[in-house]
Amino acid sequence: MKHIAVVGVGYVGLVTGTCLADLGNQVVCLDIITERIENLKKGILPIYEPGLEEMVRRNVKAGRLAFTTNYTEAINGGEGSEPAEFVFIAVGTPSAVDGAADLEYVRAAAESIAAVMDHPLIVINKSTVPVGTGDWVADSVKAKQKKPIPISVVSNPEFLREGSAVHDFMNPDRVVFGSLDPEASHKVAQLYLPLRTTLMTTDLRTAEMIKYASNAFLATKISFINEIANICEALGADVKEVAVGMGYDKRIGRAFLDAGLGYGGSCFPKDVLALAHMAAVKGRHPQLLQAVMDINADQRKSILSKTRNLLGGDLKGKTIGLLGLAFKPNTDDMRDAPSIDIARWLIEQGARVKGYDPVSMTAAGSLMPPDVKFVEDPYELAADCDAIILVTEWNEFKQLDFDRIRQSMKTPVLIDGRNLYDPEKMRASGFTYRGMGRGYNERS
Numbered sequence: 306m307k308h309i310a311v312v313g314v315g316y317v318g319l320v321t322g323t324c325l326a327d328l329g330n331q332v333v334c335l336d337i338i339t340e341r342i343e344n345l346k347k348g349i350l351p352i353y354e355p356g357l358e359e360m361v362r363r364n365v366k367a368g369r370l371a372f373t374t375n376y377t378e379a380i381n382g383g384e385g386s387e388p389a390e391f392v393f394i395a396v397g398t399p400s401a402v403d404g405a406a407d408l409e410y411v412r413a414a415a416e417s418i419a420a421v422m423d424h425p426l427i428v429i430n431k432s433t434v435p436v437g438t439g440d441w442v443a444d445s446v447k448a449k450q451k452k453p454i455p456i457s458v459v460s461n462p463e464f465l466r467e468g469s470a471v472h473d474f475m476n477p478d479r480v481v482f483g484s485l486d487p488e489a490s491h492k493v494a495q496l497y498l499p500l501r502t503t504l505m506t507t508d509l510r511t512a513e514m515i516k517y518a519s520n521a522f523l524a525t526k527i528s529f530i531n532e533i534a535n536i537c538e539a540l541g542a543d544v545k546e547v548a549v550g551m552g553y554d555k556r557i558g559r560a561f562l563d564a565g566l567g568y569g570g571s572c573f574p575k576d577v578l579a580l581a582h583m584a585a586v587k588g589r590h591p592q593l594l595q596a597v598m599d600i601n602a603d604q605r606k607s608i609l610s611k612t613r614n615l616l617g618g619d620l621k622g623k624t625i626g627l628l629g630l631a632f633k634p635n636t637d638d639m640r641d642a643p644s645i646d647i648a649r650w651l652i653e654q655g656a657r658v659k660g661y662d663p664v665s666m667t668a669a670g671s672l673m674p675p676d677v678k679f680v681e682d683p684y685e686l687a688a689d690c691d692a693i694i695l696v697t698e699w700n701e702f703k704q705l706d707f708d709r710i711r712q713s714m715k716t717p718v719l720i721d722g723r724n725l726y727d728p729e730k731m732r733a734s735g736f737t738y739r740g741m742g743r744g745y746n747e748r749s
C-alpha cells in the first residue's frame with residue numbers, strides 16, 4: 306500500500322484518486338473548492354461519471370480514500386493519514402487567450418506543494434501540459450521550498466474518456482511515464498502494475514508529447530470523416546456506411562470515424578490548439594492541425610444552414626429543440642459543447658430554443674444562452690417545435706416514441722447531428738430527416 310495525494314478533484318483527479326484507492330492505496334484528494342470537498346465528504350460527487358459514485362463510497366468506507374482542502378494534511382499527513390510519497394497534479398489546463406495552455410493552476414498547485422512539503426516527494430503531472438512543463442514544475446517547486454528537499458517530477462499523462470473514465474483508468478491501452486529520474490518513473494509505474502498493461506517509460510518531454518499527439522490524432526480522425534461526410538453529402542453517398550467500410554481495414558480501424566457535429570469537450574479543442582501554438586512558437590507551420598480545427602468549426606456551423614434550409618430559409622420566430630446538450634453522452638461536461646454555440650447562433654437568427662439533456666441540465670444552466678428554455682423530457686421538448694436537432698447521442702434517445710414526438714411538433718423536421726437514426730425509418734415515420742453526410746440531399 307502506498308500513500309498518495311491527488312491535487313485537483315475534477316474529472317481526472319477524482320477518477321485517479323478513487324481508482325488508486327480501489328487498487329489498495331491510501332489516497333487523500335485535495336481541492337481548493339471548499340464546497341466540492343464538503344460535498345464529497347457527504348458522498349455527493351461534483352461530476353457525473355458512470356460507476357464512480359459507488360466506488361467513492363466503497364473506498365471512503367474502507368478508509369482508503371479521504372478528501373481535504375488542506376495541503377499540509379494531504380502531503381505531510383494528518384489525523385488518520387500518513388505522509389504522501391506520491392503527489393499527483395490533476396488541475397485544469399484551459400486555453401489561454403493566445404491558444405497556449407494556461408498553466409496558472411499548475412503553477413499554483415506546484416507552489417502550494419513546495420510551501421508545505423517536509424519530506425522528499427515524487428510529483429506526478431497528470432494534467433495535460435505543454436512539452437517542457439515538467440522541467441518547469443520541478444524548478445518552481447524548488448524555488449518555493451523553504452529548505453532544499455529532494456523532489457522528482459514524472460509526467461504521467463491521462464488518456465481516460467469522460468463517460469467511461471473508471472473503466473478506462475482500470476483498463477488502459479498503455480500507461481506512459483516520463484522523467485529525467487528513471488528511479489522515480491519506476492516507482493510510479495509500480496502503482497499501475499495491478500492493471501497488467503503496457504507500461505512505457507520515456508523522457509519527460511516525450512511523455513508530454515505523446516498525450517498531445519494522441520489527442521491531435523483522434524481529433525484529426527474526426528475532422529477527416531467530417532470532411533468525407535461533406536463530400537458524401539455532395540455526391541450522394543452515405544458516410545456512415547463509408548466509415549464502416551473503411552473501418553474493416555485494420556490499418557484504419559473503426560474508432561473515431563463517426564461523422565457529426567465535430568468534437569467538443571474539455572480536451573480535444575484546447576489540446577489541438579495548444580499543440581498548434583507550441584509548434585508556431587517554435588517557427589513551425591502546423592498546417593494539418595489548423596485544417597483539423599477549421600473543419601471542426603465549419604462542421605458545427607453547418608447545422609445552422611441545414612436547419613435554415615429545411616425551414617424555408619428563415620429562422621425568425623421558429624422554435625428549435627436541442628435534444629442532448631452535453632458535449633458527448635454519459636457525461637454532464639458542458640465545456641465547449643456544440644449545443645452552446647448552436648443555441649447562440651439560432652437565437653441570433655431570431656429562433657426560440659428549447660433544450661433537454663438527461664444529466665447535464667444543471668451544468669448547462671450557467672453556460673447556455675439565458676434565453677434557452679430547459680424542459681423535462683424529449684416529449685416536452687418536441688411540443689410546438691418547428692425542428693428538433695439531435696446534438697448528443699444519448700442511448701435513451703435511440704428508442705423514443707417517435708409518433709408521439711412527430712404529432713406534438715409544429716413541423717416534423719428532424720436533424721440528426723450524430724447520425725443516430727435510420728434515415729429510412731425516420732422518413733417512414735413521417736419526419737423530414739437530415740443526417741450528417743448521409744447523401745440524402747438528392748433524394749428528398
Ligand SMILES: NC(=O)c1ccc[n+]([C@@H]2O[C@H](COP(=O)([O-])OP(=O)(O)OC[C@H]3O[C@@H](n4cnc5c(N)ncnc54)[C@H](O)[C@@H]3O)[C@@H](O)[C@H]2O)c1
Nearest residue numbers: 313314315316317336337396397398410413414432433463
Ligand atoms: N477531462 C478529461 O476527460 C481529461 C482526460 C485526460 C486528461 N485531462 C487533463 O487533466 C487535467 C484536469 O482536467 P479535468 O477535466 O479533470 O479538470 P477539472 O476542471 O474537472 O478539475 C480540475 C480541478 O482542479 C482544481 N484546482 C484548480 N487549481 C487548484 C489548486 N491550485 N489546488 C488544488 N486544486 C485545484 C479545481 O478546483 C477543479 O476541481 C487537464 O489538464 C486536462 O486536460 C482531462
